[in-house]
Amino acid sequence: MELDAVSIEQKDQQDQLAHLRQHFSLPEGVIYLDGNSLGALPSNVSAVLQNAVEEQWGQSLIKGWNCHNWIDLPSRVGNRIAKLVGADEGTLICADSTSLNVFKVLATAIKLRPDRKVILSDTGNFPTDLYMAQGLKELVSDEIELRLVAPEDVEDALDETVAVMMITEVDYRTGRKHDMKALTQKAHSVGALALWDLCHSAGAFPVHLKEAKADFAVGCSYKYLNGGPGAPAFVYVAPKHQGSSGNPLTGWMGHNAPFAFDLGYAPSVKTDQMRVGTPQVLAMTALNAALDVFDHTTLEALQAKSIELSELFISEIQRRCPGLELASPTDPLKRGSQVSFSHEHGYPIMQALIDRGVIGDFRAPNIIRFGFAPLYLSFADVLKAAEIIEEVIAGNLWDKPQYHQKSKVT
Structure with missing residues (x-):
């Protein structure tokens, strides 16, 4: 869809979500295409945090808990x-990090399927999920097997040996999107449990945990x-599993009565069983304020605009x-809200783009990623970004020593 600047301006004028951009504090001269790594700052968060620090903490002190x-x-x-992820009230809590929540849920799933030892995942999964599975194996039992298959082979790999299928819905490198409902149904048909990582899904497009009958889900915010x-991250536990806690991290906030101060641990029979320690009050306060923007739109509308932007x-x-090779699915319904390209010089290309105000990121070995957050991106942003990318590629502007020096965070 080749559009000129006038046509793009008209699209932005007709955009029903354009007003949402005012809810964010964005630096001048920057086209931010990295919301799939870190979202932009919502404009209401600073004042809310200031109140939480100076008034709530500063004036109320310990009374703030009540x-x-x-x-x-x-x-x-x-x-x-x-x-935002299609779950019922009381089935999801905000707590800890994604990695810790993966560990808790995997341990619970293994406990619920004691006669099975296989954790099935795919080679496109985010490494931390796999690392936590490996750590659980080393801690609990060498009998546990982490079985990895290609993303397209997950369905065929589900059999009666699998205790839990652990899948990230959207591949962090390519944006490829798994069919949650179909894979969960197949997992259940062979007696396995389904754990979904929603880090690249939540807030980007409609997710239907309850409808898909997922057993567990985790994600970042x-x-x-x-x-x-x-x-802080979040963890979902389907109602049918809430009375069967297998969380090995038995911290006091997961206790059925934390302020009874019993010497023995008695897990909550609700999703609170996945809590461990004291909640991160300031961080959760900021997140709570950030979620306000979703009250002004729907995920269906966000997905529709995301598709238009990415297409x-x-x-x-x-x-x-033409030298950039599309690494994402061509069907917009089969990818998340991101587009990835591959290039042998992907890292210096991305550094050159960042230096010119187009912020995306790089994923080894050769992927440059661009996230599309419809809450604050315009069609003019996308067209301007494409122009700058063309300049960098066509002029080999990336081939400078400073762009080849890798930072700790890529």
Whole structure:
């Protein structure tokens, strides 16, 4: 879809979601295409955090746990996220990190299927999920097997030996999207449980945990949910599993009565069983404020705009930069809200783009990624980004020593 600047301006004027951009603080001269790594700063967060620090903490001190209801932040924020991933109230809490939540849920799933020892995942899964499975194996039993197959082979690999299928819905490198409902149905047909990682899904497009009958889900809140760097993660437990806690991290906040201070551990029979320690009040307060923007739109509308933005981007890049190879599915319904290209010099290309105000990121060995957050991206942003990418590629502007020097974070 080749469009000129006038046509793009008209599209932005007709965009029903354009007003959402005002809810974010974005630096001048930057086209931010990395919301799939870290969301932009919602404009209401700074004032909310200032109040939480100076008024709630500063003035209320320890009373804040009751008078500001800090203690229930995991549930309150969790219920707001639940609406965005198709889950019922009371089935999802905000807690800890994605990695810790993966570990808790895998241990629970293995406990629920004691006669099975296989954790099935795919080679496109985010490495931390695999690392946590490996750590569980080393800690618990050498009998546990982490079985990895190609993403397209997951369905065929599901059999009666699998205890739990652990899949990230959207491949972090390519944006390839798994069919949650179909794979969960197949897992259940062979007696396996289904754990879904929603890090690249939540807040980007409609997710239907309840409809898909997922057993468990985890995810982070600092990408499309815009919760901020290091924002707390979330964990979902289907109602049928809430009375069967297998969480090995038996911290006091997962206790059925934490302030009874019993010497023995008695797990909560609700999703609170997945809580461990004291909630991160300031971080959850920031996340809670960040979620306000979702009250002004629907995930269906966000997905529709995401598809338009990404289709425009792909068309422009393929026309302008034939040396970049599309690494994402061509069908927009089979990818998340990101587009990836491969190039042997992907890292220096991305550094040159960042230096010119187009921020995406790089994933080894050769992937440059661009995330599309419809809450704050315009069609003009996409067209301008394509123009700058063309300049960098066509002029070999990436081939400078400073762009080849790798930073710790890529």
